[in-house]
Amino acid sequence: MMAPALEIKNLTHYYYKGTKNQIAAVENVSLTVEKGETLGIIGHTGSGKSTLISHFNGLLKPDEGEVIVDGKNIFENKETLRQSRFKVGLCFQYPEYQLFEETVYKDIAFGPKNMKLPSEEIDRRVQNAAKLAGVKQELLNKSPFDLSGGEKRRAAIAGVMSMEPEVLVLDEPAAGLDPAGRLDLIKMIRHYRDVTGCTVIIVSHSMEDIARIADRVCVLANAKVAMHGTVKEVYSKGDELRSMGLNVPEITRIMLMLREKGIDVPADIYSPDDAVSAVRNYIEGRRGV
Amino acid sequence: MISEITIGQYYTGDSLLHRMDPRMKFDLTFLLVVFVFACKSFFSLALVAMFTLVAILFSSVPLKMILRSIKPIVIIILFTAVLNIIYTTGGETYFKWRSIEITEKGINTAIFMAVRIILLVVISSLLTYTTTPTSLTDAIERLLSPLSVFHIKVHTLAMMMTLALRFIPTLIEEIDRIMNAQKARGAELETGGLIARSKALVPVFIPLMVSSFRRAYELAFAMTCRCYTGGEGRTRMKQMKLRARDFLALFTVIAVIAGIFVLNHFFEAVI
Numbered sequence: 001m002m003a004p005a006l007e008i009k010n011l012t013h014y015y016y017k018g019t020k021n022q023i024a025a026v027e028n029v030s031l032t033v034e035k036g037e038t039l040g041i042i043g044h045t046g047s048g049k050s051t052l053i054s055h056f057n058g059l060l061k062p063d064e065g066e067v068i069v070d071g072k073n074i075f076e077n078k079e080t081l082r083q084s085r086f087k088v089g090l091c092f093q094y095p096e097y098q099l100f101e102e103t104v105y106k107d108i109a110f111g112p113k114n115m116k117l118p119s120e121e122i123d124r125r126v127q128n129a130a131k132l133a134g135v136k137q138e139l140l141n142k143s144p145f146d147l148s149g150g151e152k153r154r155a156a157i158a159g160v161m162s163m164e165p166e167v168l169v170l171d172e173p174a175a176g177l178d179p180a181g182r183l184d185l186i187k188m189i190r191h192y193r194d195v196t197g198c199t200v201i202i203v204s205h206s207m208e209d210i211a212r213i214a215d216r217v218c219v220l221a222n223a224k225v226a227m228h229g230t231v232k233e234v235y236s237k238g239d240e241l242r243s244m245g246l247n248v249p250e251i252t253r254i255m256l257m258l259r260e261k262g263i264d265v266p267a268d269i270y271s272p273d274d275a276v277s278a279v280r281n282y283i284e285g286r287r288g289v
Numbered sequence: 290m291i292s293e294i295t296i297g298q299y300y301t302g303d304s305l306l307h308r309m310d311p312r313m314k315f316d317l318t319f320l321l322v323v324f325v326f327a328c329k330s331f332f333s334l335a336l337v338a339m340f341t342l343v344a345i346l347f348s349s350v351p352l353k354m355i356l357r358s359i360k361p362i363v364i365i366i367l368f369t370a371v372l373n374i375i376y377t378t379g380g381e382t383y384f385k386w387r388s389i390e391i392t393e394k395g396i397n398t399a400i401f402m403a404v405r406i407i408l409l410v411v412i413s414s415l416l417t418y419t420t421t422p423t424s425l426t427d428a429i430e431r432l433l434s435p436l437s438v439f440h441i442k443v444h445t446l447a448m449m450m451t452l453a454l455r456f457i458p459t460l461i462e463e464i465d466r467i468m469n470a471q472k473a474r475g476a477e478l479e480t481g482g483l484i485a486r487s488k489a490l491v492p493v494f495i496p497l498m499v500s501s502f503r504r505a506y507e508l509a510f511a512m513t514c515r516c517y518t519g520g521e522g523r524t525r526m527k528q529m530k531l532r533a534r535d536f537l538a539l540f541t542v543i544a545v546i547a548g549i550f551v552l553n554h555f556f557e558a559v560i
Contacts (some may be wrong), residue, residue: 057473097466097500255311
């Protein structure tokens with residue numbers, strides 16, 4: 001059997017450990033992400049999402065539990081830890097604030113350079129990542145500080161993609177973008193996944209964004225895994241989600257309300273377009289009878 | 290973790306010293322520091338030491354914290370003590386080896402100097418332990434306000450200092466975030482020699498600079514939007530008011546200073 005891309009076993013992380021303010025930011029979380037899968041991690045602000053993902057490449061060391069990447073415990077020794085940085089590409093929230101090089105090209109090349117790859121390979125990776133992230137060719141020789149907000153975001157994401165990680169972890173990749181920008185970005189990530197076949201973990205509090213991309217969803221609440229399952233399974237429990245301060249997408253809520261009224265439309269609808277066709281199907285179905 | 294660094298050394302509390310007017314605290318600290326130098330005999334120095342001890346008890350700052358403030362200057366104290374023992378001569382000679390002579394006067398002077406340095410540090414750290422950096426700058430602003438006669442913009446300086454203090458924790462958080470982001474791209478910040486390490490800081494400092502400037506612009510804009518025009522005609526949310534306890538402290542300190550001179554007069558001078 002193929003080893004899962006990423007396995008988290010009973011991970012616990014405390015803040016202010018050993019003081020009277022000790023608090024668990026992540027408590028006994030277990031998680032398995034298969035190769036090629038897209039996992040969405042959802043949670044309210046302060047539910048421990050960002051702390052959890054900082055363990056995936058060993059930036060944080062768990063107080064209890066294990067992080068296993070590609071069958072190996074990443075904290076085994078220095079080398080496995082270093083390799084985990086490249087195997088799990090972590091892209092934090094507002095990644096554009098990490099740009100620093102003179103040109104966009106050099107910035108995207110920062111990761112591969114740290115991997116000590118030969119220069120032709122670095123060049124190939126930079127070009128490829130720029131293409132995947134939707135960074136236009138003519139921007140590569142510009143200063144990253146001259147780019148627009150959306151372009152900066154893409155350049156920064158390309159800087160992580162260029163390491164060609166087996167698992168790409170994105171923390172709120174669409175934060176602060178307008179609705180059209182959000183949609184474009186999600187499409188870009190979906191395209192990246194389809195082309196490369198990589199495992200993708202996407203962290204968000206936007207149920208819409210997660211629904212557009214994830215196969216499976218993991219809901220974090222109060223530092224623990226509260227729900228875990230396919231998008232359909234999780235999103236059908238609207239009441240439970242609401243009690244955790246989360247909301248199913250508005251359009252899904254309307255569908256659920258219609259179902260309560262006895263109108264037999266599917267519940268797994270997450271975009272207005274799908275809703276329109278579902279309702280149309282329903283009406284046509286009734287006419288047909 | 291880097292974010293656990295504390296700024297200044299304020300010790301949260303609600304003691305008599307904490308509640309005193311920061312201006313009075315500042316003035317009294319200044320007076321005491323000046324008059325520690327007026328002490329000539331062990332007895333006047335002991336008086337100041339006693340007073341300091343009482344003040345520490347009133348401040349609710351644990352003795353451990355006070356000792357911690359002395360730690361960084363232990364070397365300086367030892368260094369001056371050794372120099373004093375060697376270079377001050379007089380009185381009975383205890384030990385002689387070539388040109389090095391250890392005498393009664395030398396040892397007395399060394400002890401006297403050491404106690405004096407410790408007192409200076411403890412007294413001034415008591416001020417910072419019991420006063421938040423912001424109220425300290427407030428106090429400095431008020432105390433320096435006579436300088437505006439010379440067209441020195443005291444308010445602006447104080448505001449700059451307050452803002453700088455305010456942004457230290459924010460910037461520490463920012464450094465933490467940027468460091469993590471670059472580490473995630475394989476940057477090695479904690480290994481290698483001096484040159485490799487300073488080179489590795491470039492990817493951290495450039496984004497930090499950029500975001501500091503961004504924050505500065507945003508803050509200036511926000512302040513302008515709220516009609517900030519500088520110090521003129523500006524009232525304060527926290528009015529500083531001298532109360533009975535402040536005058537009580539003032540009289541105690543004056544009494545201590547008078548005591549210093551009386552004791553100087555009656556007892557033999559060490560230096």
